[in-house]
Amino acid sequence: MYDQTRAQQPADRPADPGGHRSLGPDPLIPSDGRDKVVRRLGHAVNAFADAPREALKEAESAFDEATDALLKALAERRRVLRAGWQDQDPETQNTELRLALREYREITGRLLRA
Numbered sequence: 001m002y003d004q005t006r007a008q009q010p011a012d013r014p015a016d017p018g019g020h021r022s023l024g025p026d027p028l029i030p031s032d033g034r035d036k037v038v039r040r041l042g043h044a045v046n047a048f049a050d051a052p053r054e055a056l057k058e059a060e061s062a063f064d065e066a067t068d069a070l071l072k073a074l075a076e077r078r079r080v081l082r083a084g085w086q087d088q089d090p091e092t093q094n095t096e097l098r099l100a101l102r103e104y105r106e107i108t109g110r111l112l113r114a
Helices: 031-047 052-085 094-113
Strands: none
Touching: 031 052, 052 094
């Protein structure tokens, strides 16, 4: 039977141990990068009372780091997606093209909702 939720998941999404695709989209920024930025922001918040200007500089730097990581992650996703369909034979299956379109739509939608 057709499972609409499962069909909407990107083909490259890793399956969980039960063999099902994980629910929800993959994070745009890898967890190690997110964790580092979160720690820096937390430090800036905690340091604000004692050194407000330095805290703001640290928060701004964490913001810059997050935006750089996001841009790099999006560029890599685009590269991988494009490689999957751009140089394919013109007879490429519509299913493969549809999956790439779905992934572009999902990522763009997430960016617009952010």
